[in-house]
Amino acid sequence: MMAKKTREAPRLRESAALAVSPNGRRATTRAPSLLTPRFSIIRDRERCIGCQVCVRQCSFDAQAYDAAEDEVYGIDANCVGCQRCVAFCPTDALTVTERPDRYRQNFNWRSDVIDDIKRQAETGGMLLTGMGNDKAQPIYWDHLLLNASQVTNPSIDPLREPMELRAYLGQKPERVRLEGDRPQPETPFPPQVLIETPILFSAMSYGAVSLNVQESLARAAAEVGTLFNTGEGGLHRKLRGYAGSTIVQVASGRFGVDSEYLNLGRIVEIKIGQGAKPGIGGHLPGHKVSADVSATRMIPTGTDALSPAPHHDIYSIEDLAQLIYALKEATNYSKPVAVKIAAVHNSAAIASGIVRAGADIIAIDGLRGATGAAPKVIRDNVGIPIELALAAVDTRLRQEGIRNRVSIIAAGGIRGSGDVVKAIALGADAVYIGTAALVALGCTVCQQCPTGRCAWGICTTDPFLSKRVNPEIGAQRLINLLRGWSLEIKEMLGGMGINALESLRGNRHHLRAVGLNEAEMAALGVRVAGT
Amino acid sequence: MKIDAANMHYRDLNRLLREAVSRSARRLELQNVFGQRYIGTNLAGTTRIDIYGTPGNDLGAFMDGPTIVVHGNAQDGCGNTMNEGKIVVEGRAGDITGLAARGGKLFIRDDVGYRAGIHMKQYDGKRPLLVIGGTAQDFLGEYMAGGIIVLLGLTLRPGERHKTNLVGTGMHGGAIYVRGPLDERQLGEGVQLGEPEGKERLLLARLVGEFARHFDYDAQQIMAGDFLKLTPVSLRPYGDLYTD
Numbered sequence: 119m120m121a122k123k124t125r126e127a128p129r130l131r132e133s134a135a136l137a138v139s140p141n142g143r144r145a146t147t148r149a150p151s152l153l154t155p156r157f158s159i160i161r162d163r164e165r166c167i168g169c170q171v172c173v174r175q176c177s178f179d180a181q182a183y184d185a186a187e188d189e190v191y192g193i194d195a196n197c198v199g200c201q202r203c204v205a206f207c208p209t210d211a212l213t214v215t216e217r218p219d220r221y222r223q224n225f226n227w228r229s230d231v232i233d234d235i236k237r238q239a240e241t242g243g244m245l246l247t248g249m250g251n252d253k254a255q256p257i258y259w260d261h262l263l264l265n266a267s268q269v270t271n272p273s274i275d276p277l278r279e280p281m282e283l284r285a286y287l288g289q290k291p292e293r294v295r296l297e298g299d300r301p302q303p304e305t306p307f308p309p310q311v312l313i314e315t316p317i318l319f320s321a322m323s324y325g326a327v328s329l330n331v332q333e334s335l336a337r338a339a340a341e342v343g344t345l346f347n348t349g350e351g352g353l354h355r356k357l358r359g360y361a362g363s364t365i366v367q368v369a370s371g372r373f374g375v376d377s378e379y380l381n382l383g384r385i386v387e388i389k390i391g392q393g394a395k396p397g398i399g400g401h402l403p404g405h406k407v408s409a410d411v412s413a414t415r416m417i418p419t420g421t422d423a424l425s426p427a428p429h430h431d432i433y434s435i436e437d438l439a440q441l442i443y444a445l446k447e448a449t450n451y452s453k454p455v456a457v458k459i460a461a462v463h464n465s466a467a468i469a470s471g472i473v474r475a476g477a478d479i480i481a482i483d484g485l486r487g488a489t490g491a492a493p494k495v496i497r498d499n500v501g502i503p504i505e506l507a508l509a510a511v512d513t514r515l516r517q518e519g520i521r522n523r524v525s526i527i528a529a530g531g532i533r534g535s536g537d538v539v540k541a542i543a544l545g546a547d548a549v550y551i552g553t554a555a556l557v558a559l560g561c562t563v564c565q566q567c568p569t570g571r572c573a574w575g576i577c578t579t580d581p582f583l584s585k586r587v588n589p590e591i592g593a594q595r596l597i598n599l600l601r602g603w604s605l606e607i608k609e610m611l612g613g614m615g616i617n618a619l620e621s622l623r624g625n626r627h628h629l630r631a632v633g634l635n636e637a638e639m640a641a642l643g644v645r646v647a648g649t
Numbered sequence: 650m651k652i653d654a655a656n657m658h659y660r661d662l663n664r665l666l667r668e669a670v671s672r673s674a675r676r677l678e679l680q681n682v683f684g685q686r687y688i689g690t691n692l693a694g695t696t697r698i699d700i701y702g703t704p705g706n707d708l709g710a711f712m713d714g715p716t717i718v719v720h721g722n723a724q725d726g727c728g729n730t731m732n733e734g735k736i737v738v739e740g741r742a743g744d745i746t747g748l749a750a751r752g753g754k755l756f757i758r759d760d761v762g763y764r765a766g767i768h769m770k771q772y773d774g775k776r777p778l779l780v781i782g783g784t785a786q787d788f789l790g791e792y793m794a795g796g797i798i799v800l801l802g803l804t805l806r807p808g809e810r811h812k813t814n815l816v817g818t819g820m821h822g823g824a825i826y827v828r829g830p831l832d833e834r835q836l837g838e839g840v841q842l843g844e845p846e847g848k849e850r851l852l853l854a855r856l857v858g859e860f861a862r863h864f865d866y867d868a869q870q871i872m873a874g875d876f877l878k879l880t881p882v883s884l885r886p887y888g889d890l891y892t893d
Contacts, residue, residue, distance in 0.1 A: 121807065243892035330727050372749035376732045377691050404885045416751055416772040417794055421821050421884040424792055430767050431707075431726050431745055440686065440706055444729065447663055448691035448711045493891070568891075 125485075155237050156229075157199045158217050165211035166190060172203035172212060177573040177583055178566070192353055196611050201565035202573035234494070245495065248567025248577065250394055250488035250531060250553060251412050257486075258505035258638075263647060265628045266613040270272045274617050276608035282618040285548050287385065288454040289478040290522040293416040308478060309453050311384045313548060314343030315604045316619055317538060319596075320529055320552035321367050321389065321458070323349025323412040325423065326490030326567070327556075329356065331576050334559060334592025336360035341593065342600045347550070350389055350400070350425060352414040353379055364466030365456070368445065370399060372426035373415035377448065381480035385479065388438075388446050389454040390429070393487025393530035396460030396501045398429040400491070406570050439475035442592050446476070454478035454525075461507030461530065462487065462500075467515035472524075473515060479525045481550060482507050486531030488553045490577055491568035504530040505544060509642045512545025512624055516526050521624075535606035544642065545624040560597045650674055655681035659705070663687055670696050670715065684724075689717050694733075706743075709736050710751065725762065728755045731777065737863050742781070748776035750796065759783040759804055759865045764791055769823060771795025780860045782807040784829070785813040789811075790879070791837070794822040799856055801871060802829025816840065821886050825879040826853055828871065836879065839886045850876075855889050 159180065168190055172181040180196035181203055183189070198216060204212045220229045234245055262537050267273040274281070290309040295304035319335045326349060333356065335346040340363040347365040352374015357364075366374050366383030380386055391397065400413075402423035412419040442455050456479035457472045459465065465482060472480050484504025489497065508528045515521040528541040529550035539547050553563065560574040567577035575586025607619070616622050630647035631639045639646060650669060654662050662685050669677055669694050682688070682702035689698060700719045709717050710729040719753040722740035731750040738755075744762035747755050752775035760783035767788065769777045777796035782803030790798050802811060810830040817825055818837030826845055833842065845853055854872055861868035 237892055241892040244890055246891040370768075372730050372770075373750075375711075375730055376751065377693065377711050380691070380711065401887055401891075403888065406655070412772065417770050417777070418772065418822055418884075421794060422887060424768075424794070424819065424821065424887070426792055426819075430764055430791075431729060431748055441727075444690060444710050445706050446689055447687045450667070456878075 120344070123464070129284045141569075148174050151195075151236075151240060153195075153233060153240075154175055154217075155194035155197065156217060156220065156233070157194060157197040157441075158213075158215050159194055159197055159203075160213040160215065161190070161192060162211045162536075165209040166474075167209055167211075167348075169208060170207050171208060175202045175206045175573060177202075177571045177580075181583075183390075195279075197563075199574050200308055200560050200566065202591060231562050244493045246491055247494040247497055248488070248490055248492075248565045249563050250486040252499050252563075252565070255485065257531070258503055258634075258642065259531075259533070260466045260539055261632055261634050261638075262505070262540050262629050262642070262644065263632060264536070264543070264610060264614065265537060266614040266632070271615045274612040276605075276612040279612070279617060281608040281611060283315045283621075285313050285316045285525075285609060285619060287313065287456075287479055287525040287547060289524060292522070309451070311345070311454060312343075313345060315607075316542060316546075316548040317600055317603060318344050318365070318527065318548055318550050319346040319555050320550035321349040321387070321392075322348035322490070322552060323367075323373075323402075324354050324414050325351040325406055327577055328575060328587060329354055329410070329580060330584050330587040330589050330592065331556070331559060332357060333589035334587060334596060335555060336363060337589060337593035338596035338600065339363040341597050344600070345384060348374075348383070348634065350374075351402075351411070351418065351423075353382060354414045358382060367443075367458075367465030369425050370427070370429045371423060373417060373423060373425075376416070380445065380448050383453065383627075385456050386449060387452050387458055387481065388441060388477075389458045390432070391458065391460030391483065392489060392503070393460050393483030393485060393501055394489035395492035395496045397427060397463050397497055398493070400425040402491075403570070404570075408499070408579050411579055435471035436623075437476050438477075439471065440478045456481055456484060458529075460487070460500075461502045461504055463502065465502070465507040465511040468509040469524075470514055470518055470520070473520050477524060478623055479527060479528040480511070481529055482511060483550070484508075484530030486527070486558075487529055488556075489567070504528050504532075504541075505547045506641050507636075508541060508546055509626075512602065513643055516624070535603040535610070538603065539610045539622070540629060542619060542622050542623055543628050546625075547623060554599070555596060558595045559587055651680060653680050654685060654702070655683065657685065659685040659687055663690060666682070666692065666698070670694050680890060685688040689715060709734065712736075720838045723757075727757075728753065728777075728779075731755075732775070738773065739864065744786075746781075747777060747779045747798075750779070751775050752777050754859075755779045756860050756863050757781045758781075761785045761789075764788045766790045766793060766796070766825075768792045768794065769796035769798070771823065772851050776805045780856050782860065782866075784811045786814075787812075788818055788837075789813040790817045790820055790823070790825045791815070791823075793817060793825070793881075794820075796823045796826040797852070797856070799860075800821070800825065800827045800829075800862070801854065801857070802827070802874075803866070803871070805829050811835065817881070819886055820879075820881040822881060824849070827877045827879065828874045831877060839882045840879050841882050843880060845876050845878045848869045849878065 145158030145301035291305045291306040339346040351431040364383045365385040369389040457477040461484040485501040525547040528546035572578040575583045631643045665811040684704035684705040689709040691711045697772045707726040713732045716735040719738045723742040724739045725743035728747045733755045746761045746765040749768040763786040780799040786893045817840035833877040858868045
């Protein structure tokens with residue numbers, strides 16, 4: 119026992135410095151880190167058979183093998199709590215748990231606050247993080263409850279009756295005049311995109327996520343009859359066969375945007391903002407720009423892929439209209455053009471401007487929307503919850519009589535079918551899911567995305583790690599998820615006595631609030647439960 | 650084929666252009682163009698389009714092959730995200746000329762507005778080339794990730810410096826060649842000064858030659874001037890801003 123202790127002590131000290139800069143960029147010149155390990159790797163020696171699966175699975179160097187002692191051991195300081203080793207340990211010998219009471223308890227100076235300060239004192243940089251806001255701001259979905267039919271109106275049994283979850287995305291005409299046997303719209307019908315379930319996969323670019331992840335999303339979308347979104351990193355050659363299930367994105371960096379790309383997708387989405395980082399651009403670090411990423415983005419290898427904060431051709435609603443119509447011209451008015459914005463204070467007025475600029479779809483990404491990399495201070499402090507933004511936008515567009523001119527996609531923190539139904543009732547036509555889709559592929563929301571070392575093989579371009587997601591299995595898991603959610607949505611709709619999703623859109627009478635104040639209920643346009 | 654664009658909406662004009670180009674028209678002449686946007690957007694092929702009058706914003710956006718000659722001035726966003734082809738402007742062009750272009754050539758006889766060449770990139774065999782006869786406003790070549798910008802200073806009065814400040818801010822690829830007075834203070838952060846050498850001078854001579862042919866300048870006289878070369882210090886200008 120004594121021998122073991124003396125061996126482990128120096129190892130912990132040296133790894134503490136590594137933990138600060140896992141890529142080793144600056145670790146060599148730095149003094150030892152003052153951060154304490156956040157996670158404990160607990161190994162049940164009775165169960166451990168020394169197979170080293172954990173060592174091979176860990177991409178953060180938190181599991182190691184000592185050949186001299188023939189022993190597997192953990193390095194707590196390097197552990198990010200992603201649970202990859204725990205999931206793959208064949209004898210369930212491992213527990214990875216967050217260390218309690220790391221610092222003296224304090225409601226103000228929480229351990230995450232102390233950690234952040236120490237890390238910045240050691241590096242002098244902006245703290246980078248991944249995934250969505252993990253702070254305790256209110257989650258309004260959890261304060262909204264759905265209605266169900268009792269006695270006075272019949273509920274519908276979705277196992278017996280047809281239930282429709284279809285949505286058509288795109289601008290709807292002002293009037294439809296029906297003539298004779300063949301109904302003819304009075305005005306030319308703008309392009310519509312049919313989705314079989316109101317759930318789309320949110321923008322996740324190749325470069326941020328691996329190609330296997332994108333392929334999983336693309337295959338699942340094609341199978342289910344919905345769409346995946348390329349993000350701003352272009353569309354890889356390998357995925358061009360899924361063009362019929364693709365939303366192609368145009369962001370400020372214009373990566374991979376050419377005539378072919380624009381005309382491949384079903385929808386062209388202009389990315390103005392993202393819920394995880396409203397108002398700022400994106401930097402895909404040069405070390406993630408591999409030859410293959412470079413080919414898809416059509417940029418040189420090894421250079422940073424910089425997306426400026428603004429589109430430099432968009433400084434106003436008029437300029438946005440110009441880009442919308444440039445894209446419509448480029449695609450010969452054959453497909454809807456979407457505009458994605460982050461949910462911010464004036465979303466309603468901005469959305470009105472976007473509709474008037476000619477957008478066919480508005481995607482609104484809320485405070486809890488995720489990212490592959492964002493400054494932590496932005497992710498956790500900028501933007502507003504999707505529930506409030508969605509309600510405000512839907513209300514405003516109705517008041518102005520222009521709600522029909524646009525479809526609304528709500529994004530940012532949709533965790534389950536309950537959230538989807540509530541979003542539809544608040545006014546959305548459909549929702550984007552990002553984090554939920556990645557969780558279906560294995561993600562445990564450990565927030566290490568910007569390191570590019572994702573042990574689950576999701577947010578990485580490392581060819582070795584990328585293989586951990588098998589597109590066939592990944593697609594099946596996503597198909598299962600969407601099937602499960604769709605079945606649940608039908609149950610909820612049936613319970614409300616509704617047999618088509620369209621009948622629920624913006625129908626806030628089906629929502630009641632619990633635990634919200636008057637102002638919040640007014641903003642959401644819902645009444646308190648019991649009234 | 651001639652098209653009279655007077656009082657024509659850009660949508661109708663561009664539909665005519667698309668039809669003509671799809672029939673592989675070799676030459677189109679647009680008369681009385683008056684601010685119509687998106688002329689030549691997304692067109693492929695090798696058609697030559699002569700524009701008389703003043704085309705509107707986003708001339709040749711996403712363009713993939715044709716040659717556009719503007720017998721007059723161009724507005725903002727000329728050559729936006731262009732992939733291939735050529736735009737020749739016998740006059741000046743506005744802001745964000747060549748925004749995010751990936752390929753093709755732009756020759757502007759006189760000056761350009763702000764942020765010309767912003768986010769130009771290059772990939773594989775594709776490299777956008779932007780030659781500006783006069784001077785540019787601020788942020789020339791901002792965020793540039795590839796391609797070549799040549800700024801010739803032919804509209805400057807004797808002794809006058811180039812207008813642009815903050816040249817190449819955030820640049821992380823490509824090169825800007827400047828003829829005529831440019832003070833080191835006018836450079837953006839992360840840009841280094843040098844002089845074109847060997848192959849670079851050959852490329853410059855070729856571009857200046859093509860420029861001179863379009864606008865009846867004497868190429869040798871232009872090349873006799875001194876050229877500066879501006880290149881990025883780093884491929885990753887913002888690599889050290891963050892902590893994982």
